[in-house]
Each structure stands twice: as structure tokens, then as C-alpha cells.
Amino acid sequence: MVRWFRFRRDLGLQLLALYLLLIIPFLLTLWIFDGLVGQRIRADVQTGDLALAQAIAQGTDLSLGNALGIVAGLTRYPEVIAADKAAMAPLFEAILNTHPNINLVYRLDASGVMVYHNPENPTSTVGTDFSFRGYFQSALETCAPLVSQGRISPTTNQAVATAVQSLCSPAGDFLGLVGANIRLESLSQTLSTIASKHQSETGFQVVILDSAGQIIAFPDPALLLHPAADLLPRDYLDSFTGETHSQILRSPDGEERLYTHTHIETIGWEVVVSRPTAEAFATQIVLQQIALVAAVTFLLIGLFFWVALANRVIRPIELLAPVSEAIGLNQPIQSKERARLLRLAERSDQIGHLIRSVMKMEDSIKARMKEQATLLDTSAAVISTLDVETVLDRILEQMGRLLAVQMYAIMQLNEKEGSFRIRAGRGLSRHFTEQLAIQPSEPDSVTMRALHSGEPIQVSDTEDDPSYTIRRARARAEGYRALLAVPLKTKHAPPTALLVFHPTPHIFTRDEIQLLANFANHATMAIENAILYERSDMQLEEQTRRLEALVQSLHDGLILSNLTGQAIYANRRVGALANLRPHELARMQVGQILARILSRSNESESGRQAVQEIYEQGGERNAEISLPGDGRTIYLRLEAFDVSDSRGDLIGRGLLLHDITADRELDRMRASLISTVSHELRTPLAAIKGYATTLLADDVQWDRESQNEFLKIISDEADRLRDLVNNILDLSRLDAGVIKLERIECDIEETIQRAARRVRAGEAGFQVQVAPGLPALYADPLRLETILRNLFENSLKYGGEDVAIRVEVGEQDASCLFRVCDDGPGIPAAEGTRIFEMFYRVDDRLSRVVGGAGLGLAICQGLVHAHGGRIWVETREKGACLAFSIPFSAAAPGAAQAKGDSG
Numbered sequence: 001m002v003r004w005f006r007f008r009r010d011l012g013l014q015l016l017a018l019y020l021l022l023i024i025p026f027l028l029t030l031w032i033f034d035g036l037v038g039q040r041i042r043a044d045v046q047t048g049d050l051a052l053a054q055a056i057a058q059g060t061d062l063s064l065g066n067a068l069g070i071v072a073g074l075t076r077y078p079e080v081i082a083a084d085k086a087a088m089a090p091l092f093e094a095i096l097n098t099h100p101n102i103n104l105v106y107r108l109d110a111s112g113v114m115v116y117h118n119p120e121n122p123t124s125t126v127g128t129d130f131s132f133r134g135y136f137q138s139a140l141e142t143c144a145p146l147v148s149q150g151r152i153s154p155t156t157n158q159a160v161a162t163a164v165q166s167l168c169s170p171a172g173d174f175l176g177l178v179g180a181n182i183r184l185e186s187l188s189q190t191l192s193t194i195a196s197k198h199q200s201e202t203g204f205q206v207v208i209l210d211s212a213g214q215i216i217a218f219p220d221p222a223l224l225l226h227p228a229a230d231l232l233p234r235d236y237l238d239s240f241t242g243e244t245h246s247q248i249l250r251s252p253d254g255e256e257r258l259y260t261h262t263h264i265e266t267i268g269w270e271v272v273v274s275r276p277t278a279e280a281f282a283t284q285i286v287l288q289q290i291a292l293v294a295a296v297t298f299l300l301i302g303l304f305f306w307v308a309l310a311n312r313v314i315r316p317i318e319l320l321a322p323v324s325e326a327i328g329l330n331q332p333i334q335s336k337e338r339a340r341l342l343r344l345a346e347r348s349d350q351i352g353h354l355i356r357s358v359m360k361m362e363d364s365i366k367a368r369m370k371e372q373a374t375l376l377d378t379s380a381a382v383i384s385t386l387d388v389e390t391v392l393d394r395i396l397e398q399m400g401r402l403l404a405v406q407m408y409a410i411m412q413l414n415e416k417e418g419s420f421r422i423r424a425g426r427g428l429s430r431h432f433t434e435q436l437a438i439q440p441s442e443p444d445s446v447t448m449r450a451l452h453s454g455e456p457i458q459v460s461d462t463e464d465d466p467s468y469t470i471r472r473a474r475a476r477a478e479g480y481r482a483l484l485a486v487p488l489k490t491k492h493a494p495p496t497a498l499l500v501f502h503p504t505p506h507i508f509t510r511d512e513i514q515l516l517a518n519f520a521n522h523a524t525m526a527i528e529n530a531i532l533y534e535r536s537d538m539q540l541e542e543q544t545r546r547l548e549a550l551v552q553s554l555h556d557g558l559i560l561s562n563l564t565g566q567a568i569y570a571n572r573r574v575g576a577l578a579n580l581r582p583h584e585l586a587r588m589q590v591g592q593i594l595a596r597i598l599s600r601s602n603e604s605e606s607g608r609q610a611v612q613e614i615y616e617q618g619g620e621r622n623a624e625i626s627l628p629g630d631g632r633t634i635y636l637r638l639e640a641f642d643v644s645d646s647r648g649d650l651i652g653r654g655l656l657l658h659d660i661t662a663d664r665e666l667d668r669m670r671a672s673l674i675s676t677v678s679h680e681l682r683t684p685l686a687a688i689k690g691y692a693t694t695l696l697a698d699d700v701q702w703d704r705e706s707q708n709e710f711l712k713i714i715s716d717e718a719d720r721l722r723d724l725v726n727n728i729l730d731l732s733r734l735d736a737g738v739i740k741l742e743r744i745e746c747d748i749e750e751t752i753q754r755a756a757r758r759v760r761a762g763e764a765g766f767q768v769q770v771a772p773g774l775p776a777l778y779a780d781p782l783r784l785e786t787i788l789r790n791l792f793e794n795s796l797k798y799g800g801e802d803v804a805i806r807v808e809v810g811e812q813d814a815s816c817l818f819r820v821c822d823d824g825p826g827i828p829a830a831e832g833t834r835i836f837e838m839f840y841r842v843d844d845r846l847s848r849v850v851g852g853a854g855l856g857l858a859i860c861q862g863l864v865h866a867h868g869g870r871i872w873v874e875t876r877e878k879g880a881c882l883a884f885s886i887p888f889s890a891a892a893p894g895a896a897q898a899k900g901d902s903g
Contacts, residue, residue: 162180209228259273601625
């Protein structure tokens, strides 16, 4: 990674990599080309030598084959077979005359004794018994023609080889042979002729070897019949296998040569063509030398280019890099490096121009750094306080130090007056500062022109500028001749401009204007920060008040403490639970507050200790306690947690007192639902099952009256099951808010009587009192009947079958008011608000006797709320009175209420 980072930063390495990227493919291509062409040249040379060897082998084979054909032809003459000397003379002589390469033709008998030879002179052969000759021994074993090994003829002292053909009788008996001595010099002459064609190739050789490894033919006669090892490498001779091949080896005299040989199959001889590799591959060697010269030349040119590039470009850049970095860091340049830069700056090329530009940039940067340092000092001075007046004074103070001016001011819109006034100034008279006021409607004002255009505006001479005619007297009185207005681009602060006055005519330069514009930007930020601080401080106070109100309004209690356990914050809910005022909570330990809360609880001592420990031990812990409330028990879950800052350091502890009474009530209702519904379902089902089983018994015959009684009980219990299921369904619809009301005009008295008949309320004392002249009531008659029926059933359930029920109907607040009163045991005052809860039953002896699911009054409340009314308990000295009201005009006639309030 470090090397890669250095590569990216080093131009020299990058150029070197680019050079290598150029030269390496070139050298690789040159190497591949040389290899491919060299292989082609080698293949062509080896193919040429092989073709030459094969041509010589074919010529030799043809020549020897011709001699073998001659001796084979002689064996077919009767004169030769009969060994007739006189007859053989003209035949042998004709052969000698027509074949100059044959110097002796002769006939041997079966024992190897010379019978006849031609020429006939005595010196043409030595001796008469030739049975010791190797070719005679071979002729005894085969009738096929053969060629003997090379040898020196004792009569001619020439190297010869004998072509031999055996004479065999029809019965296969050996009769002798006919032989012809072939002068090997003729083959050498042929090879000399071939070698002469390669005179340009030094060291070119062609040699023919016989089956014994002797040199049979060679341009130099002195080597005839010498062992082949005198001319050819021993390893090469040992590798002869009868297959044509080429091989590069060192000759016996140490020279590297290319040897190519082929085999003469008919006589077992070898033809070897050899030449020095320097001659054979001269073209390849030249090509390699050319490629080497090209590669070296390319490398030298590249090296020269690299050295020139390094000296002329890279090294000056390397020298310039630390210098430019020092300039950027505002550090001094060493005198030695500066001298080198000055020498390089004298160059007339781009490098010289670049160095001259960098040195100019150094001077410019020094000036900018000086200005920047002043601006930074200005920023530090103006942001050291957030008071607006102090900020403006410090801005003017720093501006005077920066520009060395004597008169300057800050003009800002006075939003109350609607005009621009001097908010702060230096070097100006008090009268000028207090009296100067510029209206936003003055278009020719320098200040307004700058604010409208958003660009600095100057007046170089107030005496000559036509736009300043009406203000010229003011300029003379104050003593300035030139003026520059720079707008401050504020967003939250009122429109503001920076004014600079000059006592003499003066044209503000571009650099001066730019410097003032930069200064104005710093001043703008300082003013904006001061204004925003004032606003944010007020917003923070407002947000704090809102957050305080939100936390104080929580239904759950919240306590925050420091690490010593002292409460630093507690909301109203904690005060209510501990019966303490807010100022008392702030001075107490959390343990003391918990002790006050636990003093109201019925928890055991161990339970109280556990609650105390969840806060003292740290970490996230929780516990539950119960407290007596207004008519019911309040359940609290205490959750302790740590409070950490942004770095994760512990700075305090917190305690949340979460009211879980509703959750406990929901759990109680669920348990009641399971218990009550299972009990209420089981009782009628048991009755239905019992009476049905009784009726179905085979061993008892029931009379008609008993059967009707049993069936009536089964029907009543089935109705009871139906009502229970309907009540549960109504409750679920009310709870989901999807119950539908069909509002029509109701006959109030008829609805009351119908509900009474359903529960047999009229069998005891039952009175209905409807006030005359009531408006028409638009309600759901079936739902209204359900409300009344449940109220009647409640009276009968707790008052007994003899209870007297009275129904009163009247008008109250544009609503129809119903009262259902009885003379039963009544409703305890403490239970008046809870009897309308689902599954809630008054826990006394009577309620345990009558049973019930505790759903009737809850259904009444839901249906009343769905009609837009309300239901409540009215206090009576004797008996119970439940009242509810339904608005007369809750909906138009025939309209449907799609959704009701479940209460």
C-alpha cells in the first residue's frame, strides 16, 4: 500500500512505468518474432539437408542397385552357370566397357575358387581362393543379391565394394557366385560434385557409411574406409536407428555442427550431411543480431530519453514540489533551494515559465496570508462575544487595523423607524452619526444602491460625481471626498451595509474592494450569530417550557437524580403519589421519595426492600407495587435506568413509575371472560343435555305434560345460550366500533312493554310513566329494546321475581330521559362507576347467588353511547335507579348510523 501511494505521488515512477509499458511489449514482440522466424529457418535448413541426404541416398541406392542388377542378370546366362570361360569373356568385357564404375567382374565356384575374371591380366586379382571373403560367407546363406563392405583392392589399391549374386541350382544347391567390384571413388566424386555446389558454405560435408560404419564415400579420398568415428561424433553414430533425423552435436574436432542422416534401406548404408551451425543458421544468427542491436538501440534511446527527461523535467519538478508545499504552508524557502530556482527560472521553456509563476505566486500568497491572518483575528475578535453592540464595535476596530482608514461606519435598518441609521461608527462626528438617516425609498443613495444590487458601490470624488450633488454639503461638513458602500448579505439580521470614507479623492482598487468584501462576509457571520443567539435563546426557553409542560402532564411518574441519589427533577405525578409538593421533591433523596410512596402500599417489608434496591443497585431493573386509589387499586411498575452522556459516561439515574392499572384490569377481564363464559355456557348446556337425555331414555315413558315441561326447559336454556352469545357478539361489535344502528321513529311505550314481556317483568309490579307531549324519538328500536331488557333483567336478577319495577320517561336537554327504578337491595355508592364495566359484578352474597356474566350493563352503556347518549346510576334511599338519555334529533328519520361509540 505504501509503495502504491508513493507511485501515485511520484511522477518519475509514473513516467518510468509508462516507458516500461512501451518497451516491454516491443521487446516481447521482438523476442517472439525472433523465436518464430528462427524456428522457421531451422526447419527450412533441416528440411533442405534432409532432402539432400535423401537425394544422395536415392542416387547411391540407384547406382548400387544397377550393379546388383548386372550381377543378377549374369547369373541367368547358361554360360555363366556352366562356368564357360570362353563364353563369359565377351559378357564380362561388355559390362566393363559400359559401366566405368565397375573395374572387375568375376565368377567363383562353390568352394570360393576363382573360375574366371575380367580383365584377364594376371595383375587384376591376387590369389585364387576367395572363400574367406565376408561376402562369400554371406552368399552361402542367401540367394538374394548383396553388397559387401568396403575394402581396399590389393591389385588396384582402390577402395571398392563388391556386388554379389549367388548361383543356385533348381534343387537349391549353391553353385558359386558372380561378383563385380564397384569403385567407391565414383561415389566420392559424386559427393565432391554435390559439395562443390556448397562452396560458399565453409565446412559443408557429405559422407556415406557402409553397414560396418566405414566411410564409403567422401570428397577427401584419404578418409575412405576409415572408421566413421574419425569424422562423426560417437554419440551420433550410436543414435542411428534407421530413421531419418537431424541433430546438433559437436564434431570430433570440437565444432558445433548440424548432422542430418538418412538410411539406404536396400543395402543398410547411411548418408550423413553435416555443416557448421554457424553456416547452417547464418540467417537466423543475423536476424538475432539485428534483433539484439534493435533492442539495445531502443534501450539506449529510452535511457537517453529518460536521463534527459529526468534532468530537464522531473528533477526541476521534484525541486519545485517541496518549495510549493512550503509556500502553501507559509514556511520560508532555504537560500540554496531559492538559488537553484532562480537558475531554473532563466530557462525559456515551460519549466522556466512554471517556476517564474510559482515565485510570483509566493509573493501573492504572502500578501493573502497577511490579509487572512488579519481576517482571522477579526473573526476571533467578533465571535468572542454574542452581544450585538459589542460585535459591531469590534468589527469596526478590526477594520480600521486592516485597512488603515480613519472614518467608517455600519449602516443598518432601524425596523421601528423604517430608515437606515448608523449603528456603529469610528472617526465620525457625533452630529453626523446621530443625524444621518437614509430612507429605503432614496434610489440615488450609495448605501441603497449597494443593498439593491448586492455589489459594492463607490464614489471616487464627491465633488465631481453628479449622483452626489444633493449630499455634497454633508460630505464637505464631515470632511470626506470618497465613499465606498459594501452590502452585508444578512439573512436573519436587518439589511446592513459597511461604509468607508476617505478624506481625499480616491479610487478604491479591486484588491481593496475584494478585501472589504471578505471582511464584510466575516462581519455578516458575526452579526448573524449574534442575532441568532438572541432568537435561539428565546426559542430554547420556549422549548424548555413546552418540554417541562409535556413531562409534567405525563400520567406516569418520572424521577431523575444525580449520582449521589438526590432528586434533580420529578414531575407532578410523582408528587401526587408521594403526597409532596414540587419544592419538597427537589430537596429529597430518591430513596426518601420511594419510602413515602411505599408507605401507602400494602407490600411486605421484603417487597419494599426489593423496590428500594432496584434503584440503588444500578442498571436496568423493574418491580411492581400496588397502592389504594379512588375506589380501586392502582398498580405501578417501577423501572430504573441509567442516564449517560454522549460519550457513554454515567451522569445520573432515572426512575419511571408506569401506571399499569389498565393492563391489570384487562388481565382481570380476560380471566373473568374465560371463567364467566365457561360457567354460563356450561349451566344451560348441562340442563339441555340432561333433559334431552331424559326424554331419549328407553326405559321410561313420559306423559305429554312432562314432555312439554322438559322441552320448555330445553327451549328456555337454548334461549339463554342464544342471549349469551348475542351479548358477547354485541360487546365485540361495540368494542370494535362497527355496530350499525337503524334509526327510525320509535313508539316509546310499545318498546318498553315489548322489552318487559321478553323478561316477564310484567308478572310482578310493573309501572310505566311516559310524560305527555314528548317529541318523536328516532332510535334503533331493537337496540333500545335490548337496553331496556337488560335493565329489567338486572332488576329481576338482584331484586328477585317479586321486585317492583317502575319506568319513567321524560325530556331533559333535548334528550329522551329513561329511568328504570326498582325496590330491590340497591347499588352500593362505591360501585356506581364500575357496574358498567365488562364482566364486573357486585361482590356480595346476592350476586354470588344469582350468577351472571356481568355483560348486561356494559352492553347497555355501549348501545347508549352509540346513540349519542349517556347512562348513569341515580342515588336512592331504597332500591336502585339506572337512568339513560338518548337525543331526540340525533339523526334524520330513516337514516342509518354506520358506526357507534362503544364507550
